[in-house]
Amino acid sequence: MHPVRKQRLWAVVFIVVFSSLAAGLVGYGLRGNINLFFPPAEVAAGLAPAGQPIRVGGMVVVGSVERSTDSLQVRFAVTDYQATVKVEYEGILPDLFAEGEGVVAAGALDERGVLRASEVLAKHDENYMPPEVADALLKANTAGVTP
Amino acid sequence: MIPELGHLALIIALCMALSLALLPLWGSWRNHYHAMSMAPSLALGMCVFTALSFTALALAFVGDDFSVALVANHSNRLLPGAFKFSAVWGNHEGSLLLWVLVLSLWTSAVALFSTQLPLPVLARVLSVMGFISVGFLLFSLFTSNPFLRTLPAIPTEGNDLNPLLQDIGLVIHPPVLYMGYVGFSVAFAFAIAALLGGRLDASWARWSRPWTNTAWAFLSLGIMLGSWWAYYELGWGGWWFWDPVENASFMPWLAGTALVHSLAVTEKRGLFKSWTLLLAILTFSLSLLGTFLVRSGVLTSVHAFASDPSRGVFILLFLALVVGGSLTLYALRAPALQSRIRFAVLSRESLLLFNNLVFLVATLTVLFGTLFPLLMDALGQGKYSVGPPYFNIVFLPLMAVAMPMMGLGPISRWKQDSAQRWRRELLLPMAAALVVGALFPSLYQGSFNPAATLAVVLSSWLLLSMLKDCFVRTRSARGFIAGVRRQPLGYYGMMCAHLGFAVCVLGVVLTSQYAVEKDLKMSPGEQFELAGYRFQFDELAAVEGPNYLAEEGRFSVHREGLPPFKLSPQKRRYLASGQIMTEAAIDAGVFRDIFIALGEPIGEHAWAVRLHYKPFVRWIWGGAILIAFGGFLSVTDRRYRRAVRSGASASVLVEHGPA
Numbered sequence: 018m019h020p021v022r023k024q025r026l027w028a029v030v031f032i033v034v035f036s037s038l039a040a041g042l043v044g045y046g047l048r049g050n051i052n053l054f055f056p057p058a059e060v061a062a063g064l065a066p067a068g069q070p071i072r073v074g075g076m077v078v079v080g081s082v083e084r085s086t087d088s089l090q091v092r093f094a095v096t097d098y099q100a101t102v103k104v105e106y107e108g109i110l111p112d113l114f115a116e117g118e119g120v121v122a123a124g125a126l127d128e129r130g131v132l133r134a135s136e137v138l139a140k141h142d143e144n145y146m147p148p149e150v151a152d153a154l155l156k157a158n159t160a161g162v163t164p
Numbered sequence: 165m166i167p168e169l170g171h172l173a174l175i176i177a178l179c180m181a182l183s184l185a186l187l188p189l190w191g192s193w194r195n196h197y198h199a200m201s202m203a204p205s206l207a208l209g210m211c212v213f214t215a216l217s218f219t220a221l222a223l224a225f226v227g228d229d230f231s232v233a234l235v236a237n238h239s240n241r242l243l244p245g246a247f248k249f250s251a252v253w254g255n256h257e258g259s260l261l262l263w264v265l266v267l268s269l270w271t272s273a274v275a276l277f278s279t280q281l282p283l284p285v286l287a288r289v290l291s292v293m294g295f296i297s298v299g300f301l302l303f304s305l306f307t308s309n310p311f312l313r314t315l316p317a318i319p320t321e322g323n324d325l326n327p328l329l330q331d332i333g334l335v336i337h338p339p340v341l342y343m344g345y346v347g348f349s350v351a352f353a354f355a356i357a358a359l360l361g362g363r364l365d366a367s368w369a370r371w372s373r374p375w376t377n378t379a380w381a382f383l384s385l386g387i388m389l390g391s392w393w394a395y396y397e398l399g400w401g402g403w404w405f406w407d408p409v410e411n412a413s414f415m416p417w418l419a420g421t422a423l424v425h426s427l428a429v430t431e432k433r434g435l436f437k438s439w440t441l442l443l444a445i446l447t448f449s450l451s452l453l454g455t456f457l458v459r460s461g462v463l464t465s466v467h468a469f470a471s472d473p474s475r476g477v478f479i480l481l482f483l484a485l486v487v488g489g490s491l492t493l494y495a496l497r498a499p500a501l502q503s504r505i506r507f508a509v510l511s512r513e514s515l516l517l518f519n520n521l522v523f524l525v526a527t528l529t530v531l532f533g534t535l536f537p538l539l540m541d542a543l544g545q546g547k548y549s550v551g552p553p554y555f556n557i558v559f560l561p562l563m564a565v566a567m568p569m570m571g572l573g574p575i576s577r578w579k580q581d582s583a584q585r586w587r588r589e590l591l592l593p594m595a596a597a598l599v600v601g602a603l604f605p606s607l608y609q610g611s612f613n614p615a616a617t618l619a620v621v622l623s624s625w626l627l628l629s630m631l632k633d634c635f636v637r638t639r640s641a642r643g644f645i646a647g648v649r650r651q652p653l654g655y656y657g658m659m660c661a662h663l664g665f666a667v668c669v670l671g672v673v674l675t676s677q678y679a680v681e682k683d684l685k686m687s688p689g690e691q692f693e694l695a696g697y698r699f700q701f702d703e704l705a706a707v708e709g710p711n712y713l714a715e716e717g718r719f720s721v722h723r724e725g726l727p728p729f730k731l732s733p734q735k736r737r738y739l740a741s742g743q744i745m746t747e748a749a750i751d752a753g754v755f756r757d758i759f760i761a762l763g764e765p766i767g768e769h770a771w772a773v774r775l776h777y778k779p780f781v782r783w784i785w786g787g788a789i790l791i792a793f794g795g796f797l798s799v800t801d802r803r804y805r806r807a808v809r810s811g812a813s814a815s816v817l818v819e820h821g822p823a
Contacts, residue, residue, distance in 0.1 A: 039525045046557035054547035086767040109763030109772050112744045
């Protein structure tokens, strides 16, 4: 074979092998590491799978935050004013976590329908609202429910 | 009055940018000398008026002019002076103005330092940069005017800057990051100018290389500053989150890394010409995409300010225009570039090609992970998020594959090399690296750790093979000192950057493998032992800052044989906004950081406390600083100054030299 063609062939073979490896990694990486957002109304309607990583977002129900006195356990409820989802979390909550404010919790639903959160994200400044939460609230609002 | 003058200055800057985008380009097409030679003056004029506009906004911030809406929303009388100034870019409108300012600074730098370029080339380069400036100035003036007033009801006090942003990290992180981000526009402009002019010899690579390296070094530094800021200011001790906005700055860095390497091949050997052009276009497009992602508010992120859909549409259109236009131009012009220069499979060219492949694939996988949620949302498939494990699974193996080749790179020869020679020169470094890697984890922690072993093997392989290369290069000279002095500065720049990469990899892997972290409840008087350190919670105190009140936990940390030291993390409440913020306390060291942060109060006296022991975490940023320093060092290489002085003849030499 002509040396230039041989060289090209090698380059092409190499690029194909390398990119398919990368594509394989991407596929493997995506499996189990992406999670879908559900507003509380959809969780209540049973649309969210149990035991799989999901995110639930909405407003923290006023008066729902219960802190354990001897550990870092926290319980609270998240609502989109159509339904509420109970959340359990162990750890330190973000600074801007507060009752009546927007929040997104990531975790998995247990068999009782409680979200066991591994991560809780609050908004990061006074005026900002996570887009998912804003969207969920808007949907609830147009469905004719007002807070 | 001053804000209106600032607004006016911005409009004048737009007019200058428009003329810059059109006149010199027309001149280069019609070979009209006067039109072309206007380019540098227009570039400088644009820069002066943008700077005036920026100064006007800065004056409004520093002088507490709350009649300007932006100041009223993002500043406060109690804010310390330095933060009043940095508050200028702590919001959407101001940070965009900073973007434009940095762009005009780069444009005028090109105008000032490239006077030896052939006039048509300079005219085209500056025109392209003028065109980009037009886009961003329009964006600023029409969708994000920073000078809007709050008349007639002027507030007496401002809403304050987000406390997270009241920090030295924010004072320096955005300007440095933008220097890098925007600096790739120069590489882009050179590439487009080369395509427009149809003169696609290797000389454009030599002209654009120092600019690209500088931008790349700034970007490295900017990303490092952001990571460092996140580490101590976001409060929870993480240093990289694969947050979409971090990715937005990381993707141009990855593509830029590929570009820096492929420019080396194009400059030295006249190869990969069209590929390098494509990379230059890709890198700047990713900078623009990053700007879109950050500024349109489509993403949930610390960097997203309150969003406005019209802004997103504007940047998206501009992005489509720039990417579409430049790719069309590329498609029309690039196929003419067939190079007939050959190289063997085992050669430096192949290794650099491999580097390009790795970094391009890394860029694309990060891009995919970042855009996946947007894509699924646009397709109506629901709101997904892609977590850090995805990026780690995809990204880390790529880097692990790149590093063995990185060790070969510096010592390899252009055109043709042999496995035999590599074996002869590198067997010793390789064996030594394997031994060091096998021993390190057991000596450090007393147990085997595969990830740490791999990282230490690869990093010491990099380091040792570079030492060997240094030795090989200097042994033919009269003495060691003479040999060291004979090497060009560009060589040391490369060494420094590769060393920085090794240090950074060590930092990343060792920190993630050996860090110890504990969240627990502690009351004053209690103590806890973590990683050989005894943390004693001494007392709780109330502290008053300039614009906040804080609860301060006072801890003393003891370790056998060392003097104890004190750490005082705070929980602050900012007066103007009432926002709560965690201020972590960190004892920094070369080999470990001790990190304490206060969570929230539990019960009567107790607090949730986070304790961290983070070994080697400083190496991450130390490595990044070395990388950036290497980039800057390579730019000072004498050959660039010489090349610019006799630009045309040098290009001819390069054209015929390596064939």
